[in-house]
Amino acid sequence: MTTKYDRILIIFLLVFAIILYCFTLCFAFDVSDTVRVSLDGKEYGRYSLLTDEDVKIFTEYGNCILSIKNREAEVVSSECPDKYCENMGKISKGSQVIVCVPLHLVIDVVGQSSVDKVAY
Amino acid sequence: MNKGKKVILMGIFIALGLVLQYIESLIPIAVLPGGKIGLSNIVTIINIYLLGPWNAIIIATLRAFLGALLFGGVSAIPYSVVGAILSSSIMGYMIKKTDKFSPVGISVLGAITHNFGQILVAMAIFMSFKIIVYLPVLIVLGVLGGFITGICALKILKHIKKVSFFGKDNFGV
The missing domain is CATH 2.60.320.10 (N-utilization substance G protein NusG, insert domain)
Structure with missing residues (x-):
């Protein structure tokens, strides 16, 4: 049903979202x-x-x-x-x-x- | 498929997309105000396989424009239209250029480009880079929504394949 590339894409996007979220948290300390x-x-x-x-x-x-x-x-x-x-x-x-x-x-x-x- | 048949199908698909958009507006998502599954994305994916990417982009754009007027208000038009154009062109390009992704992967890609397009419009309208803080939430919502619509599109394409009305093609499944 889903191919290997689908799974790679989904995992990549979720990891990217987490990294971006951590990045936005860095703005919060000022x-x-x-x-x-x-x-x-x-x-x-x-x-x-x-x-x-x-x-x-x-x-x-x-x-x-x-x-x-x-x-x-x-x-x-x-x-x-x-x-x-x-x-x-x-x-x-x-x-x-x-x-x-x-x-x-x-x-x-x-x-x-x-x-x-x-x-x- | 002759021209008349194509025009009629395009009209029907715009109407179908609008109905899905209406049904979707009745389902509230608590995570982020305004968060959506993107049910009309199912129609766009099927259109790319059935009628080709260019027709799919036209259908998605008209559907987004009418949908924004009907359910969102005038201020929602740039968000919907830019999101629809971006996501349908990316999905069309990926389907035509590579066969490595199933409709599920294509749908996830379309959902996040739609969200990304809306963020870009919001940043341009409000002249504020800070709106990017919504992007992580929108990516996660896009992956979830895209997965759901992708599974739906896959199931529908499997049945459409059997209908001789749409011509003989395996429609990527």
Whole structure:
């Protein structure tokens, strides 16, 4: 049914996925305490993970609310049709990102600023 | 196969792909929001064997475009269309150029190129390289989904082989 090459391909892809996953984890160790919200590839705003707040994000495609609590950020309500961004869960590390395609939003975790990175 | 027969079959396959896409949208996958098995990939693989790679690419592209309009919304169109074009051309090329892979291997390859295409579109639209963190999860999902659709395509091709309507060919199985 399946040939030898099929099995080699599947094993290669799974090993590649594991290596890539370990590689993305390496981005997580840097000091990340700020969520960055980007709209259409341009920066919309930065919010500190250290202060608990509900951030309202207004876009021309619809609005959504980003909730920051206990050093974790999460989209709690969104006006987009598919609600995938609400189901993406909480982000707190440098390698994590929330993408909302209908609202053209990318929400990721970054270090405070380049100046502070030098200070750390 | 004459031209009229081909056009009718292409229409039927687009409709079949759309129905599979609709059925798939009713099955939620918990691992990643938006993760899919890719059932309409079965239709694309069978099309490459039956109607040739070029017709299969046309069918997959039209199916992806209509499917995105029907079930995903306008913002989903570039993702579906680029994914469909990439995966159907890679699958068509592999089937025509090498016989080392069975439909299962071809299907896995198609599934991951589809996911990779969508990641590329997302990176281009959002101008963010960071979206690549989804790639490992998408590769694993692609391998799983591609395996399932590949087994289905293999079973269907074995039966299609017996039908004289499609002409005499062994369709790679």
